[in-house]
Amino acid sequence: MGSGTVSTFQIWKLTFSTANVLSGLVVFILAFAVIFFTSRHVSMRPSKGQNFLEWLIDFTNGILGGSIPAKEVSGFGLWGFTLFLFLFLSNQLGLFFNVAINGSAIVRSPTSDPIVTLTMSMMTVALANYAGLHKWGTKGYLTSFIKPSPMFLASNLFEQVSSFLTLGLRIFGIIFSGEVLLEMVWTFAESKGIPTLIAAVPIEMAWQGLSVFLGSIQAYVFLTLSSVYIGRQLEGE
Amino acid sequence: MLSHLVIDATLYNGDSIFYVVTFLLLMWLVKIFAWGPITKMMQQRSDKISDDIDHAEKSRAEAATLADQRQEALKGSRVEAQQIVSTAKSDGQEQRGQIIDKAEADAQALKAKAKDDIAQEREAALVSARNDVADLSIEIASKLIQRELNASDQKELIDSYIEGLGKPHES
Numbered sequence: 001m002g003s004g005t006v007s008t009f010q011i012w013k014l015t016f017s018t019a020n021v022l023s024g025l026v027v028f029i030l031a032f033a034v035i036f037f038t039s040r041h042v043s044m045r046p047s048k049g050q051n052f053l054e055w056l057i058d059f060t061n062g063i064l065g066g067s068i069p070a071k072e073v074s075g076f077g078l079w080g081f082t083l084f085l086f087l088f089l090s091n092q093l094g095l096f097f098n099v100a101i102n103g104s105a106i107v108r109s110p111t112s113d114p115i116v117t118l119t120m121s122m123m124t125v126a127l128a129n130y131a132g133l134h135k136w137g138t139k140g141y142l143t144s145f146i147k148p149s150p151m152f153l154a155s156n157l158f159e160q161v162s163s164f165l166t167l168g169l170r171i172f173g174i175i176f177s178g179e180v181l182l183e184m185v186w187t188f189a190e191s192k193g194i195p196t197l198i199a200a201v202p203i204e205m206a207w208q209g210l211s212v213f214l215g216s217i218q219a220y221v222f223l224t225l226s227s228v229y230i231g232r233q234l235e236g237e
Numbered sequence: 238m239l240s241h242l243v244i245d246a247t248l249y250n251g252d253s254i255f256y257v258v259t260f261l262l263l264m265w266l267v268k269i270f271a272w273g274p275i276t277k278m279m280q281q282r283s284d285k286i287s288d289d290i291d292h293a294e295k296s297r298a299e300a301a302t303l304a305d306q307r308q309e310a311l312k313g314s315r316v317e318a319q320q321i322v323s324t325a326k327s328d329g330q331e332q333r334g335q336i337i338d339k340a341e342a343d344a345q346a347l348k349a350k351a352k353d354d355i356a357q358e359r360e361a362a363l364v365s366a367r368n369d370v371a372d373l374s375i376e377i378a379s380k381l382i383q384r385e386l387n388a389s390d391q392k393e394l395i396d397s398y399i400e401g402l403g404k405p406h407e408s
Contacts, residue, residue: 011251015250016252016255017252020255020256021252021255024255024256025259028259028263032266035266035267035270036271039271042274042275044281044282046278050278053271053275054275054279057272057275077272077276078264078267078268078272081267082260082263082264082267083260086263110256113252115253116256118253119252119256120256122253123257123260
């Protein structure tokens with residue numbers, strides 16, 4: 001988090017933040033565990049795990065289907081499912097599992113760092129543009145930027161940039177503020193010993209509950225907006 | 238970079254690549270372990286359900302036609318049974334009439350025959366009685382007058398005598 005020094009390391013002139021890499025790995029392992037253990041015995045009559053997985057798949061497909069034309073929605077199902085799972089777990093991770101060594105966070109919500117959320121939104125915008133390019137061809141794709149008239153070129157380009165930024169920063173803002181507040185509650189709890197510790201428990205619980213809700217909502221919103229961007233590219237303006 | 242736009246300026250280019258790679262790897266694993274098998278199974282299930290529905294519809298139609306056929310057969314057999322009963326009844330009636338008629342005719346014939354027989358027998362008895370009386374009287378007369386009378390003359394004589402006997406009784 002912002003308060004401590006940030007632990008970093010470098011490979012091939014690329015700087016990595018330890019916290020992001022570790023948190024990303026934790027989320028990766030968690031996500032893999034979820035899909036691995038819920039898909040062990042896939043059968044015609046679904047068991048508990050399979051039921052959950054199928055429900056989740058239906059859920060993300062439903063989100064995608066809301067904005068992407070029905071014919072093309074199947075191509076984005078896997079992407080939407082993985083994105084939702086990854087963001088959901090990322091948002092929740094920091095609420096329950098927050099490790100800091102020497103004041104610098106090692107494991108926390110990956111989505112509380114803008115580089116992660118902007119990477120995600122960059123992938124979404126890239127995917128949306130690629131989908132448009134793939135469907136309409138180079139000419140059709142490029143002319144979509146000067147529709148309804150060439151005057152709109154600037155605004156169309158700006159829209160792409162603003163989509164990328166708002167999509168990434170929205171989720172970052174919510175998750176980051178949630179973690180900051182949790183940290184503030186923790187500081188308050190430590191400040192005057194036992195009484196404040198006891199007083200902090202309900203506040204902490206309430207805020208964690210709200211954050212779980214917000215984190216879920218944000219994962220949902222991210223996927224919804226992503227599918228809106230993709231849908232807009234596919235429909236052609 | 239966009240680092241000037243965002244809080245804290247802690248953007249590490251390596252992280253971006255790391256997350257893209259991680260995400261794509263996760264997507265690949267999800268596809269292998271969960272997405273592939275689950276969506277395949279979901280597809281199979283929906284196929285099976287629609288198959289089952291089709292099948293159920295077909296068998297229901299089959300059952301309906303079978304029931305119709307049975308109903309029709311039942312109706313047919315009922316009609317047939319009625320026909321058999323009525324035929325038997327009319328046959329019986331006819332036969333009864335025939336039997337009665339035959340019996341009546343037989344009885345009539347028997348009665349007539351018996352009447353004839355009786356009349357014939359009476360006639361025969363009467364004739365033999367006449368002959369006997371005639372022979373007897375001839376014998377008596379021949380014994381009495383010692384004279385052989387012509388049998389036919391004698392018979393005539395006796396007939397007239399018998400007729401003469403019958404007359405006073407008739408009036």
